[in-house]
Amino acid sequence: MKLLAFVLVLLGCLQCSAAAEFQVEALYEMRQLLIDNSGVLHDWKDNQMSPCYWDHVTCQDNKVTKISLSSSGLTGVLSPSIAKLTTLQQLLLNGNSITGGIPQEFGNLSSLTTLNLGRNNLNGSIPDSLGRLPKLEILDLSQNNLSGSIPSSFLNLPSLNNINLAYNNLSGEIPQYLLRVAQYNYTGNHLNCGQHLFSCEGGSTRTGGSKMSKLKVVLGSIAGAVTLLVIGVLIVLWWQRMRYRPEIFIDVSGQNDHRLEFGQIKRFSWRELQIATNNFSEQNVLGKGGFGKVYKGVLPGPDSIKIAVKRLFNVESPEGDLPFLREVELISIAVHKNILRLIGFCTTPTERLLVYPFMENLSVASRLRDIKLNEPALDWSTRMRIALGAARGLEYLHEHCNPKIIHRDVKAANVLLDGNCEAVVGDFGLAKMVDIGRNTVTTGVRGTIGHIAPEYIKTGRPSVKTDVFGYGVTLLEIVTGERAIAFYPDRIEEAGEIMLVDQVKILMEERRLHEIVDHNLGGAYNREELEKITQIALLCTHMDPDQRPAMSEVVQMLEGEFVPVERWEEWQLAELNRRQQHETRQQRKLFSFSEESLNIQEAIELSTGR
Known part of the structure; x- marks a missing residue:
């Protein structure tokens, strides 16, 4: 049933x-x-x-x-x-x-x-x-x-x-x-x-x-006046009764709100979530993003179910409802063990809240970079399991949903971990549905710097392949523990920021791949798997979106023992051509600059009579 x-x-x-x-x-x-x-x-x-x-x-x-x-x-x-x-x-x-x-x-x-x-x-x-x-x-x-x-x-x-x-x-x-x-x-x-x-x-x-x-009309006016008088008396009596109470919970959506069930999605009252989060205490904040804050909560009752409550910002602005409506709509379509499940929601005239199961291990990003005392770092086998789980979640969105769903913000911070460190793709605030017969939609560029595919920045047209790019960067985050854009003073002539993808390419070329591995692993990793996972990440971040693998291919490569030789050789050839073209452009710019400087020098000499 x-x-x-x-x-x-x-x-x-x-x-x-x-x-x-x-x-x-x-x-x-x-x-x-x-x-x-x-x-x-x-x-x-x-x-x-x-x-x-x-x-x-x-x-x-x-x-x-x-x-x-x-x-x-x-x-x-x-x-x-x-x-x-x-x-x-x-x-x-x-x-x-x-x-x-x-x-x-x-x-x-x-x-x-x-x-x-x-x-x-x-x-x-x-x-x-x-x-x-x-x-x-x-x-x-x-x-x-x-x-x-x-x-x-x-x-x-x-x-x-x-x-x-x-x-x-x-x-x-x-x-x-x-x-x-x-x-x-x-x-x-x-x-x-x-x-x-x-x-x-x-x-x-x-x-x-x-x-x-x-x-x-006359009778209606008389009835209306009587009604207003009665309401006024009731308000005065209510105020006199309540004025001495030290604490009052006000449920904007109604104390006796009827529960709206949509499949397994439940409608919560404002008071329930206010109590669950200790009045949205800052001590319960799990994270903060572009659309709102996420609070840890515990539902009242004998089971004491832990929840995560996303409280959205700017819900009264013209676009304030978009993230809320988008997440409710998309998550009701996407049902998969590696996709975050929506428990319920709450709406009032001034609030939009989404309720999710509490992820005991928070996000991949937090477990990689916010390691606390007595909290072990994610071991290598767990990281490989996370990489596969996230890939399966994206494969489901891209190839098994109808219509397809583009996440548009794939990164380690949006891959959540349950109590067993199983990966769950979450945060659908930027996601888009795609028509079956069309692989792209035109929209404003959204996402997180360092994870956004270059063609998306140029054209404003996201696709499933832009998600693949973000996943490739996420793989490198899982392996290195670093951010997508990091500070590497000893890797470039002028100290500053460099893309994690570019840094990995340099170390791969110099056969120093072991240097990219997260030092928190203490050297406990599989070298063959390291090479395979790095190759997959670089294939996913190919500059040509048509050359990136589909997520189903990524899953196959992760489940296999190695990356197909022909695919890796194609990537190496394409990367070599890209570098040569880049060097040619740089030489042309340098020659153009030198020629311009020479012309300026000649003009100065003529004007001074030298």
């Missing part, structure tokens, strides 16, 4: 991803027909994994529910593709300069409650298909150039309570049922009300609602 439940959850995740991709296509087609002079749609790109991170788009359960582009300076025409968003509840495009007609396809927006296209330059007739919107409550088509009559299909709008068709070129009779809604406005047209309710002077109707509606 557990296996069946897991399969159902996984299938649901894949369906969510497919639905997200479908929504991206629909919204991108919408953007293609709109002219965005103000750049408000700058992040609406067809290569994104989900539209839920875009500006002016609101989602619920990864489904688009609201498009809010009021007064955004848009021109162009409306796309029928909008109608593909069957979960859309609110479409707000009022206050722009959109032209053309209203697509008949809008009648397929079965979840729509609000359609506001007022104050544009729309023309043509009102589509009778809008009468197929059973949940439509608010319809505003005012201040356009619409003509024709009001569709008789509007009789089928049982939820409609606010309609505004003012200042168009509509003609004919206003149906009686549209004069019974709570709020209406038909002024500025050539409409008449018929002979059953009101007389229409000048061919236009008055604004307002029925007597019953006005009575409801």
Whole structure:
């Protein structure tokens, strides 16, 4: 039964991803027909994994529910593709300069409650298909150039309570049922009300609602005033009761918050995590990154389960929700023993928190570089097991997930270790999903200096091969215990920083490979494995991304006894050619500089008459 439940959850995740991709296509087609002079749609790109991170788009359960582009300076025409968003509840495009007609396809927006296209330059007739919107409550088509009559299909709008068709070129009779809604406005047209309710002077109707509606408004106002008075009294009583209590826990998301279960992902209350982390004490901080701090915690209860709580920064900024949404979405897809498992999350108006299992041995980086008293260094066999576990995790992301996932920040600090020092790839705050038929997406360059592949820096296009580069650097970190960029005063003529990859290349060429091994090992390592692991690392950091191995090939090489001879010979030849080209460029620069200096010297001599 557990296996069946897991399969159902996984299938649901894949369906969510497919639905997200479908929504991206629909919204991108919408953007293609709109002219965005103000750049408000700058992040609406067809290569994104989900539209839920875009500006002016609101989602619920990864489904688009609201498009809010009021007064955004848009021109162009409306796309029928909008109608593909069957979960859309609110479409707000009022206050722009959109032209053309209203697509008949809008009648397929079965979840729509609000359609506001007022104050544009729309023309043509009102589509009778809008009468197929059973949940439509608010319809505003005012201040356009619409003509024709009001569709008789509007009789089928049982939820409609606010309609505004003012200042168009509509003609004919206003149906009686549209004069019974709570709020209406038909002024500025050539409409008449018929002979059953009101007389229409000048061919236009008055604004307002029925007597019953006005009575409801009065009664509602009285009820509202009474409610406010009662709430005020309750607040005073609550304050008097609480003012003398020395300690108060406030759960912003609700003390009796209903638990939302998504597979094995649980929703925690703010109070639970506040207690678990001792009010987010600085003494419980495990680490700090670009997106937030990670705290150690213990869940209250008989089991005293240890957890790690990531508290994200800047959640109220325009992009503050991106890391949170990205991790929840991606980790719900990626399920593997070498991928960090998400236990749960917590959201409040001002907080976004992610809850993971506590990794007893923290990260590879911390175990390599923050060795404490009486804490043994990672031995050689453990390091080799970590290298293989991390490789298997990345292989799963690249080749077995659908869609594929690019981590974008592979480094020793993001490879975590459980109580048995088994490697778990974590921190998906920068990760991206990739379409099956396309291996790259265009995005801003993100990651950690020293682990970023050179082609990613140049083009801004990450791929699975940029992850392979980061993994190669991570292998060298595991072997050497050094950082990706380290200080080597005795290795270069001018003391300063040098890339770990370049340093290893120098020592490999000089046959001094033993010098790169972490001194904390005390010489206890396997020399054949050292050569193999170094060769794999250099293959992974090949300057040509097409020549880097796939992670499945890396796993095979790690599990085998040696690196295929032909692959290593190809790397050596490519490295030799790269160095020769570099030396040629340097010589040309030197010659150019010398020639320029000579010309300057001659000019000085001529000017002085020498």
